[in-house]
Amino acid sequence: MNSKVIANGILRAVGILLAVALVLYFLYQIQSVIVYVLVAAVISLVGRPIVLFLRRKLKFNNTVAVVVTMVLFIGVFLGLIGLFIPLIAEQGDNLALLDLKKLQNNTEDLYNQIVNYFEFNNIDVKASIKDSGLLSKIDFSLIPDYLNKIVSGLGSFSIGLFSVLFIVFFFLKDSQLFENGIMTFVPQGNEPKTRRSINKIKDLLSRYFGGLLLQILILFVIYTIILLIFGINNAAVIAFLCALLNLVPYVGPLVGGFLMLLLSMSSNLGESFSEVILPKTTYVMIGFVVAQLVDNFFSQPFIFSKSVKSHPLEIFLIIIIAGILFGIVGMIIAVPTYTAIKVILKEFLSEYKFVKKLTKGL
Numbered sequence: 001m002n003s004k005v006i007a008n009g010i011l012r013a014v015g016i017l018l019a020v021a022l023v024l025y026f027l028y029q030i031q032s033v034i035v036y037v038l039v040a041a042v043i044s045l046v047g048r049p050i051v052l053f054l055r056r057k058l059k060f061n062n063t064v065a066v067v068v069t070m071v072l073f074i075g076v077f078l079g080l081i082g083l084f085i086p087l088i089a090e091q092g093d094n095l096a097l098l099d100l101k102k103l104q105n106n107t108e109d110l111y112n113q114i115v116n117y118f119e120f121n122n123i124d125v126k127a128s129i130k131d132s133g134l135l136s137k138i139d140f141s142l143i144p145d146y147l148n149k150i151v152s153g154l155g156s157f158s159i160g161l162f163s164v165l166f167i168v169f170f171f172l173k174d175s176q177l178f179e180n181g182i183m184t185f186v187p188q189g190n191e192p193k194t195r196r197s198i199n200k201i202k203d204l205l206s207r208y209f210g211g212l213l214l215q216i217l218i219l220f221v222i223y224t225i226i227l228l229i230f231g232i233n234n235a236a237v238i239a240f241l242c243a244l245l246n247l248v249p250y251v252g253p254l255v256g257g258f259l260m261l262l263l264s265m266s267s268n269l270g271e272s273f274s275e276v277i278l279p280k281t282t283y284v285m286i287g288f289v290v291a292q293l294v295d296n297f298f299s300q301p302f303i304f305s306k307s308v309k310s311h312p313l314e315i316f317l318i319i320i321i322a323g324i325l326f327g328i329v330g331m332i333i334a335v336p337t338y339t340a341i342k343v344i345l346k347e348f349l350s351e352y353k354f355v356k357k358l359t360k361g362l
Contacts, residue, residue: 036160040167045202046209047073051172066172070165080240193347200343204308205336211303212247218299219243219291223260226287230264230280238263242288246295249319249331257288308339 027034047069054065179198186194223239232238242256264284265277301312308315315335322334346359 032160033163036163037167040164040171042209043073043164043168044171045206046213047168047172048202048206049210063173066169069172070169073168074165190348197343197347200347201340204339204343207307208303208336208339211307215295215299215303216243216246219246219295222291222294223288226284226291227264229287230283232264232280232284247332248328249334250323251328251331253292257285257292260288261285304335308335310335310339310342 050069050072051062051065054060054068055062060068179195182198183191183194220236220239220243223242224235227235227239238260242260245252245256245259248255261281261284264281304310304312304315315338318338319331319334322330322337342359345355349355350359
């Protein structure tokens with residue numbers, strides 16, 4: 001091997017590394033666009049059964065079916081925004097966001113009631129908290145700054161929303177668009193298997209995301225009933241927020257429980273802690289735990305077994321492993337990714353015994 005061959009090999013390797021680095025840098029720069037495409041793909045999978053129903057059962061034209069589905073999505077989105085407006089206004093009044101002094105006084109009053117109720121007067125806990133100046137260190141003047149940041153972010157959100165809706169429309173209108181893009185990178189001999197895999201993945205993921213909507217609906221109904229029974233203001237909106245957080249496995253319910261606790265207490269801010277706030281909050285949290293038990297032992301196993309045809313224990317292990325490796329994002333995408341991998345394995349490696357066992361029932 002002469003020096004010329006070695007030099008060409010080194011140059012080729014350097015060129016490949018530079019090309020990979022440029023591709024990764026390019027993907028990093030357009031990460032927002034990638035997110036738009038992924039979100040649009042999920043929404044299109046949810047809307048796919050609606051489009052097929054309108055086309056096959058009601059004999060709608062493809063474009064008309066897509067437009068009706070998009071209008072339905074936009075209507076649901078606007079309806080959700082309309083639900084959040086009363087919550088923001090109500091919580092704004094309760095927390096006195098426009099009266100910072102009142103907010104601080106209400107918080108300190110609630111703290112004093114909690115301490116007195118649990119008879120912390122003669123315990124060093126109260127003194128240590130006061131000595132630390134925790135409440136005095138809370139800068140309530142920062143709240144308007146956070147609100148300003150939220151308002152300034154609405155511009156970026158509106159651009160992202162328009163982009164997602166635009167992409168969703170064409171994903172629904174031309175269901176082969178995404179598939180044809182993938183097929184350009186597939187070797188010629190593997191095209192039939194790849195097309196079968198893509199169609200199977202689309203069907204399973206459509207059922208999976210539809211099942212998630214059913215899961216959210218069940219939790220929403222249970223939470224709403226609980227909050228209405230105990231007279232919590234804006235029960236429907238709080239219930240929807242907590243149900244939506246349940247999409248994040250294991251972490252979401254914890255955040256949802258804390259949010260329900262906080263909003264339940266703030267809805268009665270200014271009332272007696274021992275007579276009003278504590279009893280209502282306790283009953284609400286008991287109801288929250290019951291709803292989680294229903295979801296964990298009935299709703300989730302049914303959804304996972306029927307939609308992606310995987311055993312609940314299998315899904316549990318996959319979510320835990322994905323969470324350890326990739327954090328919260330990994331937990332969210334674990335089930336769709338695992339489902340896609342199982343379908344691909346069945347199409348391309350079905351002769352192996354392990355694959356046959358793993359993909360049994362698909």
